[in-house]
Amino acid sequence: MSGLKREGDHAHRLEALRGTTPQQPHDARAIAALAANPGCARRALMDGAGVDKDAAARHLGFPAPFGQSPFAITRGNVFEALVKADGCAELLRMLRELLGLTVAEVAYHDVENVGAHLRHAHTRTLIDRAARDGHDAGTLYDHPLLSLEIAGHTAYLEPDVVAFQLGGRFHIVEIKSFAVIDGQADPSAVAAAARQAAVYVLALRTLLEELGHDPLKVSHDVVLVCPENFANRPVASLVDVRRQLAVLRRQLTRMTSLDRLLEELPEDLTFDLRPDEDGRPTRPVAELGDALRRTTARYAPDCLSTCDMCFFCRDEARQEGASDLLGRQVRDELGGVASVTEALGLADGTRDPAEGQEEIARLLRNAERLRGECLA
Amino acid sequence: MSLLTSLARLRALDEGIAQPIATVRHCHLAARPMVFVPLKLSGEAAAPLAAMLGTDRDRPRLLVVTQPRNRDLRFAWAAELAGVLLPYVEGFLHRTETVERRNADPYERAVDAPQIVVPNQAGVGFVRLLGRSMRFRRADGPWPVPESVPLLGRWLTYFGERAAYPGSSLMPAMTEELGRHWASGQSGLEDANLAALLAWITTGPSDDAEDPLIWPPAGPATDPGFDAEVLAPAMESGSPERVTEALRTQLEPTWGLMWQAIDLLAGLEAGAGVASRWEQDRGSFSGMAAHIAEGAPPQPRRDGAVAAAAKLARMERAQAAYDVQRAYDDPLVMAEYRLTGEAFAGEVVDTDPGNTEGEGRSRKLRPIVVIKTDDPVRLAPGASLGTPQRRGQGAELVSAGDGLVTVKITKGMGRGRTAAPGAVPEIGERVCYTSLTDEFQGSPALPDAEATPWTHGGPPQEYVPDDEDAQEEWS
Numbered sequence: 001m002s003g004l005k006r007e008g009d010h011a012h013r014l015e016a017l018r019g020t021t022p023q024q025p026h027d028a029r030a031i032a033a034l035a036a037n038p039g040c041a042r043r044a045l046m047d048g049a050g051v052d053k054d055a056a057a058r059h060l061g062f063p064a065p066f067g068q069s070p071f072a073i074t075r076g077n078v079f080e081a082l083v084k085a086d087g088c089a090e091l092l093r094m095l096r097e098l099l100g101l102t103v104a105e106v107a108y109h110d111v112e113n114v115g116a117h118l119r120h121a122h123t124r125t126l127i128d129r130a131a132r133d134g135h136d137a138g139t140l141y142d143h144p145l146l147s148l149e150i151a152g153h154t155a156y157l158e159p160d161v162v163a164f165q166l167g168g169r170f171h172i173v174e175i176k177s178f179a180v181i182d183g184q185a186d187p188s189a190v191a192a193a194a195r196q197a198a199v200y201v202l203a204l205r206t207l208l209e210e211l212g213h214d215p216l217k218v219s220h221d222v223v224l225v226c227p228e229n230f231a232n233r234p235v236a237s238l239v240d241v242r243r244q245l246a247v248l249r250r251q252l253t254r255m256t257s258l259d260r261l262l263e264e265l266p267e268d269l270t271f272d273l274r275p276d277e278d279g280r281p282t283r284p285v286a287e288l289g290d291a292l293r294r295t296t297a298r299y300a301p302d303c304l305s306t307c308d309m310c311f312f313c314r315d316e317a318r319q320e321g322a323s324d325l326l327g328r329q330v331r332d333e334l335g336g337v338a339s340v341t342e343a344l345g346l347a348d349g350t351r352d353p354a355e356g357q358e359e360i361a362r363l364l365r366n367a368e369r370l371r372g373e374c375l376a
Numbered sequence: 377m378s379l380l381t382s383l384a385r386l387r388a389l390d391e392g393i394a395q396p397i398a399t400v401r402h403c404h405l406a407a408r409p410m411v412f413v414p415l416k417l418s419g420e421a422a423a424p425l426a427a428m429l430g431t432d433r434d435r436p437r438l439l440v441v442t443q444p445r446n447r448d449l450r451f452a453w454a455a456e457l458a459g460v461l462l463p464y465v466e467g468f469l470h471r472t473e474t475v476e477r478r479n480a481d482p483y484e485r486a487v488d489a490p491q492i493v494v495p496n497q498a499g500v501g502f503v504r505l506l507g508r509s510m511r512f513r514r515a516d517g518p519w520p521v522p523e524s525v526p527l528l529g530r531w532l533t534y535f536g537e538r539a540a541y542p543g544s545s546l547m548p549a550m551t552e553e554l555g556r557h558w559a560s561g562q563s564g565l566e567d568a569n570l571a572a573l574l575a576w577i578t579t580g581p582s583d584d585a586e587d588p589l590i591w592p593p594a595g596p597a598t599d600p601g602f603d604a605e606v607l608a609p610a611m612e613s614g615s616p617e618r619v620t621e622a623l624r625t626q627l628e629p630t631w632g633l634m635w636q637a638i639d640l641l642a643g644l645e646a647g648a649g650v651a652s653r654w655e656q657d658r659g660s661f662s663g664m665a666a667h668i669a670e671g672a673p674p675q676p677r678r679d680g681a682v683a684a685a686a687k688l689a690r691m692e693r694a695q696a697a698y699d700v701q702r703a704y705d706d707p708l709v710m711a712e713y714r715l716t717g718e719a720f721a722g723e724v725v726d727t728d729p730g731n732t733e734g735e736g737r738s739r740k741l742r743p744i745v746v747i748k749t750d751d752p753v754r755l756a757p758g759a760s761l762g763t764p765q766r767r768g769q770g771a772e773l774v775s776a777g778d779g780l781v782t783v784k785i786t787k788g789m790g791r792g793r794t795a796a797p798g799a800v801p802e803i804g805e806r807v808c809y810t811s812l813t814d815e816f817q818g819s820p821a822l823p824d825a826e827a828t829p830w831t832h833g834g835p836p837q838e839y840v841p842d843d844e845d846a847q848e849e850w851s
């Protein structure tokens with residue numbers, strides 16, 4: 001098989017996997033979540049093909065347990081509006097303090113003014129000009145539209161984010177409505193924000209590179225703006241996203257090399273939902289389920305908070321009696337014994353250890369004896 | 377998690393029912409616990425929405441903020457909450473006992489203490505934030521609140537912080553306590569769902585437990601679907617009754633589960649160390665009450681460097697002591713140490729009760745005990761040992777091999793020329809020895825607060841809340 005053919009094949013196969021289902025655009029949250037379970041082939045393929053996982057899970061009868069409260073959405077919008085009010089006056093005040101900004105004058109560009117279809121081109125032009133001029137004036141870019149190549153598709157990133165340029169360096173600003181109370185915030189919320197911001201950093205760096213500028217002009221320190229304490233008053237802090245960037249890059253590289261995964265799949269395999277005119281899926285559920293089961297999942301309880309397919313994959317893991325169900329800790333403790341029956345067989349001595357399993361088998365047998373003794 | 381617990385989880389998964397990982401109860405259960413199920417408004421840090429609480433399972437109190445964005449209603453709710461919680465907490469201050477101390481003045485300790493039970497760890501976190509949002513308020517000044525509100529704030533802060541103290545039972549999180557006694561066949565993450573965990577323990581796993589329409593979440597977060605389809609329209613309707621009834625449907629199921637869980641725990645006999653840990657809780661509670669009575673300021677926003685280090689050291693010691701006590705109290709917990717070779721158990725096959733060491737005046741009684749064990753002993757000769765069968769006794773490992781372990785008893789066998797009756801186990805007795813010991817470790821030498829090095833911020837200024845604290849927005 002020639003290299004050329006393979007590349008054509010690749011795109012073609014991904015199209016076939018998606019079938020007639022409309023392409024699901026990737027937003028920053030979805031891209032950030034790609035890094036959550038990098039070892040999962042099922043997810044890599046579904047995302048690579050742009051399959052709407054939420055719709056697929058729903059159709060399979062395993063809707064994802066995610067939802068956002070209207071109260072939370074309102075609160076987020078109100079807070080963002082507050083931070084950006086009057087040409088981002090409040091934001092500027094904070095940036096002055098945080099980045100030791102001395103310039104009094106800061107230019108403000110609302111990219112959205114040009115209309116949606118031109119936003120990306122306009123963002124490019126503005127950023128290009130800024131990077132070229134490199135003068136020391138601060139400039140805020142509100143509503144920029146960035147893009148990132150995900151497995152052969154262009155994902156447009158529409159951030160509630162502002163790219164801020166000062167002294168030739170750009171900072172990504174991320175506005176989140178979870179509170180920082182006495183200098184502390186929910187660590188998982190901060191981590192999620194950092195993962196998302198890393199996507200924007202990467203997109204902006206890619207853009208600079210395409211335009212022939214130094215990508216490192218985009219700082220790996222992002223500005224996180226959150227409400228402070230119990231009020232709506234915003235507070236800004238710098239968050240280093242280097243680690244998140246590294247993970248993201250690794251995962252995106254994996255996604256662009258889906259060839260190996262694709263080669264293992266039968267030619268006619270598709271995740272097509274076959275939507276009717278109203279967009280309702282018509283694909284027989286059992287058929288879709290079978291197609292998905294042809295790909296290897298790597299379920300872990302963490303999926304329950306990161307992936308739309310989680311209930312489907314958990315159900316599969318249950319049917320298989322996989323020890324993955326119990327979490328990574330148990331899995332690690334079992335030293336690679338993947339099935340529940342196998343582990344229990346080793347524990348009660350009805351199964352002989354395979355090569356390399358002697359040590360874990362001995363431990364399990366001992367544990368079984370001790371439990372029996374103590375519970376007798 | 378230990379391999380023993382992992383095995384229990386596998387077994388649970390296989391048999392479709394949770395498996396015990398404790399043979400006794402390791403937490404105190406109050407005669408009259410206060411069950412507290414709070415809910416917060418989604419998207420806000422600490423905006424209360426409702427709470428169901430009380431000490432009588434048949435008569436829960438339901439407190440609701442019918443318009444959570446209304447500041448006055450929110451403080452009225454806080455005052456109502458104080459009206460229930462403060463009398464409960466303060467009710468324990470009347471009966472005290474005098475405790476004598478070495479090198480310190482005697483003090484008064486409450487003979488019993490309040491116990492506020494919340495559904496899960498997130499509930500504890502919310503209690504802490506509620507406390508933080510209330511304790512700096514003032515009854516006077518531009519934004520006056522009822523006097524009970526800042527006082528409740530200080531107590532909630534105290535309970536929320538004490539909940540992190542290993543072995544404390546003043547504010548247990550129900551899913552954590554259940555998880556310490558039973559292993560379900562699901563992951564730890566899923567165990568945080570009270571309905572799901574209880575189902576595993578009582579009837580076996582049930583998908584209903586994850587259906588918010590059947591079992592609403594145990595809070596403090598509400599189900600987003602409920603927010604969108606029921607709560608938001610109820611609030612828009614402007615009918616307080618409708619909001620109240622909507623929230624009642626979300627709280628009542630959890631209320632029932634909480635009492636069911638209490639009954640389950642009550643079905644286990646208390647471990648030997650529970651009473652002494654509760655005694656520490658009583659002491660801590662009395663200390664907090666004295667602090668408030670003396671007119672001390674509310675807890676600071678953040679601990680100073682020395683206070684933080686001292687707290688960390690205290691928590692580490694408490695954790696170590698708690699681990700050891702549970703092992704001594706519970707053979708199933710001790711089994712974890714037997715599995716790793718830090719403990720062993722078996723039958724006494726030989727003894728030499730009169731064995732001595734040394735000559736003349738330095739001659740010492742050192743009874744010898746030989747134990748036959750199936751456990752993989754990983755202890756070196758000379759290791760000092762303790763035994764749950766004879767708590768005050770100390771022993772030393774002499775040799776181990778081929779399933780036989782020889783130990784000599786070094787202390788706690790009486791002062792006579794021969795061992796006190798019963799001090800040396802008889803042949804045929806089952807015994808357990810371990811290198812775990814609950815010896816008191818002195819606190820690390822930390823400087824007094826006044827002597828905090830400048831590298832750690834210098835001596836802390838005593839925290840005096842100012843007007844700004846009192847007026848802090850709560851929106």
Ligand code: SF4
Pocket residue numbers: 037040041042043297298299300303307308309310311313
């Ligand atoms: S839920 Fe399934 S598809 Fe998604 S990451 Fe987990 S295992 Fe992969």
